[in-house]
Amino acid sequence: MTPTDKPAAPGRRGGVKDGQSAEWELRLYVAGQTPRSITALDNLKRICEEHLAGRYRVEVIDLLEHPQLSRDDEIFALPTLVRKLPEPMRKIIGDLSDTEKVLVGLQLRPGS
């Protein structure tokens, strides 16, 4: 991981440039730089590049720095990926290591 990949909240990175609207708005909630949050972010980047290249924006929120934000999206487990757009809201809990499940969770694949 390069220093620019360091999760900082609210930090924005993604396939679209700042100021442009994205079709997919994703939020990843983490708590500090634990190995698990790093794994989750890596997995997320990989999946987005593979399936949503150029259409997504990712916001990483570190709850250690902004604990009050946990209430906004009803977060209780970490890491949690929230699909803000497109609606409806979806949540994926865990380090996103199971790509198939992440795609089902993001409704990019029909669920089993």
Place this chain on the structure above:
Amino acid sequence: MDKTRKKRAPSGSPAGLEKCPTGIPGLDQITNGGLPKGRTTLICGSSGSGKTLFGMEFLVKGGIENGEPGVFMAFEERADELAGNVASLGIDLQALINGKQMIIDHVHIDRSEMEETGEYDLEALFIRLGYAIDSIGAKRVVLDTLEVLFGALTNTNILRAELRRLFQWLKDKGVTSIVTGERGERQLTRHGLEEYVSDCVILLDQRVANQIATRRLRIVKYRGSAHGSNEYPFLLDEQGVTVTPVTGISQQYAVSRDFVSTGVASLDDMLGGKGCYRGSSLLVSGTAGTGKSSIAAHFVDAACRRGERCIYFAFEESPEQIMRNMRSIGINLQPWRKKGLLDLQAMRPTSYGLEKLLAIIERTVEQFQPHMVVFDPISSLELASSFEEARTALMRLVDFLKSRQITALFNSLTGSGDPAEQSEVGISSLIDTWLLLRNMEQSGERTRLLYILKSRGMAHSNHVREFFLTDHGVDLMDVYMGPNGILTGTARAVQEMRDSAAVLSRDQKAKQARLMIDHKRKAMEARIAELKAEFEIELREMETLIAEEEGSAKSLLTGRAKAGRQGKGALGKARQRGKR
């Protein structure tokens, strides 16, 4: 008391185990001060058993009202729902939230919008809770109910590990917390939360018997502290949660040597002159219409006259009906009610169930702090349960009232068929003074009799009295005790008239005899007078005769002497001889 507690302290509650009062009346008593401070307590029970309200009372009445802010993390209900639920208890949640005394954090978990992939933890929950605690300086936390997480997350291994970590984290935070759990079938909670909570576990229960639901509470576990181990009934109503640790009452209580009047002077006389002991228990039993309630009204009236406070628990009549009926015998209870000395409580035991009824009675007594209490009639308690349960309940009631030195009057309705002494066997041993009222049917009328079957610790009358209900209250009268047994009512009046007639005729005979004696004496005296008169007459006649005779003899002698001087006859010589 203090001494024994100090002595027991090392085994009962080890040094350092501080208690955190719950603010729930009765619960702090059975836990010897409250929940373990800085630890987690599990409250489990089936749905609707009152877990949430327990938690809310713990936060509000135990904490916030004592200056300890609290956090309520709700997994099931939203804040506005909770506020609505507790508004009836007089708790204004919104005001507490606005005043930064309380935070209600509703954790909304929707299984349908979630997916799990790989490893995770519940750190967000910790952060959330920690943020809430820190933002208001909370000392108390309620988590209601964590088990929702089991429904939301499929990886129970992670969940269990995280729960273990959560409880440790709460302990490290130093907050006193309550977690609630749904009652499971074979274990205390459906998901075995009791595994993680080692300090204190309280079980709430609600059982239905004879269509009446009764709530009960039991402390399953309380590490390092002595606690009451029984099931305690508790109330959940507009006054919140009230636990009634009645079974915890012992027979160790002070007794009074003071007497209190029964309000019926003649009854006081029967009881050794002064009435009954303060704090004693009286039983008035009798069949229907024997005047039990009237005696009770006298008791209450007398107590209120002394300025004492009374509660009258009426199980069969409405307050208005009692007041009207008592006015007919000249007792007006209305002024005492107005003054706040008398509390007339009408309730139907059958609509509460025994435990709940007892709990209500005890709470009413605790709040009103009366000097005397009337139960009219306790036989209604049997309707709400079995005979055996009613007996146990009465025993507790007697102990409860005695421990507070409250004089108690129990009215008991006995069946007309069975002898009163038998049907009361169940509770007679608990009672100090037992008055028995009985109807007696005799020559076409019913009269009332009153006995004192027993009265502990005082010289009381063994006699039966006739019992009258007059327009100025109860009055007692000696019954007629003659050779043919006791007589009451008209029969007694007839017998008394008959007796006085007999007395009259005997009087007349004596008078007659006395007159006769008089008469005889007079007759005798008259005869004596007659005889005396006769005697006087005869006496006078005799004296005249004597005088005459002597007079003629003298003249004869003088005549002789003249003749003698002339002839110096023999007669003169004879006279000289006679002189010698």
